[in-house]
Amino acid sequence: MKLVNFMMVILLMGPFAVDGFAQVSSQESHQPEHVEEVSHYTCGMHPSVKVTPENYAKGDTKCPICFMPLTPVKKGGMVEEKFDANVISKVEIKARELKLAGIKTEQVVKRHLFKEIRAVGRVAYDPQLAIAQDEFISAVKAYYKATQGEIVEIIDRAASMISSSKRKLLLLGLNEDQINVLEQTQEVEESLILPGKRMWIYGNVFEYELNWVKKDSYVKVRPLSFAGEEFFGKVVSINPVVDPLTRSVRFRALVENPDEKLKPEMYVDVEIMSQYTDPDGNEDVLSIPKSALLDTGRRRIVWVVKGKEKFEGRLVEIGPESISHADQLLKYYPVLKGLKEGEHVVTKGNFLIDSQSQITGVVSSSYGGALEPAEPKGSMKGSGHKH
């Protein structure tokens, strides 16, 4: 009898005991729901690790590299579409998440862009040039005088004086135009030795920057002595010879000096702003903010908005880093290929979107994410990896 009672007790205890473990079993019961939605599991630090739900269920729950628990990747985030040639990756991200991550986008528009070159210079104090100018002017005057006479010998001598003093001016860095102006005005530039309303700035640029320094490029001059003050002008000429002492090339710029603050021999910082033109010569070029570009060294990628919650990683070709005319603090890249006017690109949080694309997106077979090297084709086709 007692034994039967005892067995009854055991039987009654059964369900009771099960209740006691409700916590554990509820945890378990979540599993099947997940399995429906999850496409695979991956590691947050090593997104190329991909574990199928079946294997996950069998106990493959940790990243083999860092032993951290794997995170499920739901099927919703995947976009099933075909790729254009320059599209390397696509991803879908919920609006809420975008907002949380502070993703910002900006339209691709055409801008006037400038290349900015920094150089050091000084306000010209160049008695040598002043004297050379003086010589030239005297030569010119002498020549006119001579032409009024009829002695060919004198005319010849005056003409040869002009050409030798002209050569001297050329060597000192003036160009033909300047010399022509000088010939007409017949005035020595006093500002070469004394402060004036317009001052010459002698600056040095290095060989690698020469491409960007052109006649008529804007210059902005900041004397080291008065912080915050700026003077503006244009590049007038560029020396034809590299200075062996400094390994640099001298350029001359003329800047306005209304209050005569710039004094000869003052040290100044010079910024040369050179208009950017695309290979076809257009000044108005498509551009993206610098922050929109992810440069891996191997590829340059821009994330383009493809409708609400959808993004597309695109390969682009860009020109040199430039600044816009409107706001000289913002840096831009001219886009040569890969984007159309009016498209929106991600300017903040693009690294996050790129990362997400590697975790949940559809990635073209050659793309290992902005930060992973390209892999030999087909290497991702290992049986365990499922996209």
Add this chain to the structure above:
Amino acid sequence: MINTIIKSCLKNRFLVLTTFALLVVFGFSAMRQTPIDAIPDIGELQVIVYAEWPGRSPQDVEDQVIYPLTTGLMGTPKVKVVRSSAAFGFGLVNMIFEDGTDYYWARTRVLERLDFAKKDMPADAVVTLGPDATALGQIFWYTVEGEDYGLDELRSIQDWYVRFQLTSVEGVSEVASVGGYVKQYQVDVDPNKLLAYNVSLLHVIQAIKMSNIDVGAKVFEEGGLEYVVRGLGFIKSIEDIEDIVIGVHEGTPISIKDIGGVALGADFRRGALDKEGREATGGVVLMRFGENPLEVIKRIKEKIEEISVGLPEGVKIVPFYDRTRLILDSVHTLTSALTQEILITVVVILIFLLHFWGSVIISIVLPIGILIAFILMKQFGVDANIMSLGGIAIAIGVMVDSGCVMVENIYRKLALKSVEKKGQTLTRAERLDVCVQAAQEVGRPVLFALLTTIVSFVPVFVLTGQAGKLFSPLAFTKTFAMIGAAIIALTLLPTLCYILLRGRLLRIEDNKMAKLLHQGYRPFLQWALKCKKIIIIISVCVFVLGLGLGSVMKQEFMPPLDEGDLLFMPVLLPGASLTQVMEIMQKQDIIIKNEFPEVERVVGKLGRAETSTDPAPVAMIETIVSLKDKKHWRPGMTRAKLIEEIQEKTKMPGVSPIMTQPIRNRIDMLATGIQTPVGIKVFGPDLKEIEKIGIQLEKIVSKVEGAVSPYAERIGGRSYFEMDINRKQAARYGIHVQDIQDLIMTGIGGMNVTTTVEGRERYPVRVRYMRELRDNPEDLKRIFVPTRWMWRNSPGPAQIPLAQLVEFKKVPGPAMILSENTMPYGRVFVSVDQSKIGLVDFVADAQKVVQEEIQKGNVQIPPGYFITWSGQFEAEMESRKKLLPSIIIALAVILILLYIAFKNFSVLAILAGVLPLSLMGGVILLFLLDFRFSTAVWVGFIALFGVATDNAVVLLSTLEQLFKEKMPKTITDVRQTVIEAGLLRVRPAMMTTMTTIIALLPVMFSTGSGSEIMKPMAAPTVGGLVTATLANLILVPVLYAWIKERQIKRLSKNNLDNS
């Protein structure tokens, strides 16, 4: 021998009592002194050597620091393997020692070697031995907070005041700072001005270095006094730096302020702390190896109290992770389970014995037995934690068994004797005699039971790897408790019985409980003996059912332990910038704090705390989420749901929300090597080649039967911006590579050129180009390198821009470089579907296939490269190598013991038939409760095995004894004797099993920290004992009767034939 012990104990009762009194005192002190932690350290025994080389790329750290370091450290005695990793700005060498090596001995050996290994280091690389703490060492985290203070000020308070004071606390190994800004004097140099004044950056550095020194110049005497002479010249303020002269330019001195600005700023950092959306600064306390965390935390808190007085107005130290709660919780879970167990056991004994003093005597086994276990734990260096206390918890029910047997026998004999004397009180001498006799009778069985339980636990002792580290404390404590119980049963209990069991003792037959049991059991057994076939069929069915269920159950290594606090670990891809990660961390912390009423506190850390036990990269956030007590939770909220909700609400693109737990994560972070079942290591000098081979192997292995998601590690992960020096160009200008490199290092990277000494505090002075002039590739081009030789009549060296000397490249590169025994390696990880193929077989297959492919030339392994096979299968092979023999030995020893006891093979056969049935009960219960097979479960089964054997043995020995006495000749006689033996044993058998089962119920119903591991361990015993008891009380007599009846039948047949 046992008999003499029992006898002499009973004769020297006073001595026994005082000895035990002393043991109790000793046990209490041992219990108080035993270090208590939540879980045992399952990490490998490792000594970490930490090398810091600020600002250097992983590749540089690997080539110039880690490689020479590891070559020097190789050959340290008792080292299993030397693994190293080189990351951005630092590297770690993990020296993994053989298990059982003394920790401090190992550290000394490493230190010896380190002295020698350091000789090839670059001068500015700092190599130190990690703190003498393990992964479990991070017991206390705090923030230093103050409303009106800047992060740099708070960090200064932490670095120069709080940190050193807390380090002085006994038991603390290291206090590491984290978060905030380290104050730094920043000299930002404008390269244009350098160019204008024609001075080089190196001049600037030289000038600063030469302007920061105090000297002493002995003494002079004046008027009988001695004056100590000092020259004062330490930099103390920004002005001091601004006025440092660099050179003279055309007659005017040029000082620092002419070529740049000086400001107080923040040193470069690789870690930050955030408290609920506000940046914070704080520290982590690392406990010394082997200390008692509870005590250490207590002392830390006392110290904080002490030093709080000295903190500036409004500054306070606020803890945000404190191990105490977890430890107390898990200890509480177990102690409350233990007390409940003890109470329940006492009640059960009382019910079965229906004698107050008898119950008291048996129950006394528990407290004293546990105290003895603690004494032994202290002697053997076993710490108190969930596992070791768990060992005691699962021992409770079994511990009283020997006591029950002993007391029950003495009681029975005394009762018999008093019946013989017709109710007259027994004299002292008579009582003593009876006690000695009765105790001696059961002395051997008690010892025997002890031996079988200990022997059956031998396989647990030989477990290796993590499982071994986790379960050996449990195996130890259970054994200790059993030894304690046996000692008490053999020495103290007879003495107590003699003293306490007086007066009129009811005969067993008159005991109401016994009567009830007999009434129930007798008819049932009679019926069973008649219908043996039905019983056997039912048994076979149960057995098959258990087998079937067992084969479909899921497996896992270990049930996860609930640590109370959560560690939310969102990670980004390596290469994410600190600013980006910081933004994410702050947003997430705010959400977690504001949207979850369950959350008490959220403190996030990104990157590293400044300790070698924290190798986290900047892209990794570790947020400690402290939860409120469960009663403050929203109704219906569970831990699992909460985790899911947090992950959902904080979801951001590119961020993987991993949720783990603080201690568990620390152990994982410090684990090295391959943690998948199988792994292939590709060794070789070039990472790219390693990767190529790895990917080829990945493809090959994926075709091998049973392979699951093979994965070859990819080396990329970080962007490098490389400046490749064009030597021809540099030569043209007469510039050395070093000239360029110095500029790259200081101009771009910035360099701490000297350290100010301001009283107790020290701050670095850093020289660097102005931020906007070095922050992007375009500006880097305009970093000027002075030429070494002057050109003809030039006034000074020419300054050449970097753009003309180097080639700039952006390239992807490794985020971390791993090597083992000095050789870089890449890993191919393979999981194996073990339902299809065994691990060891799989490895053999895969090795063969790979070998074939190599021979065919499909995989090319260039000279200098090689592959090895590794992974958890090694541990499994090793375990198997030890486990199998140990199980065989354990079984053999038990069988030999049984044979010695019975000298009868048919009894062994019955046991062999009954034991599997007992195990199946465990399987069925596990299935009902939806537990998975884990090591914990296996340990539970091993525990069950011992108990089930003991129970069956007791019944069988009684059967044997009765049959020897009565020599039944007919089938009815046989059945009669069997029933008699059964009735004799039903009470003690029920008592022992019921105590064990019911004693484990508190464990089964517990919910606190630590219950996750204890439940699966207790379940097999509970379930198994139910079937074991039924099998024992029904199947054993049935089988025994069956054998005896057949013998008799054969005998009578022979007799008939003969006659």
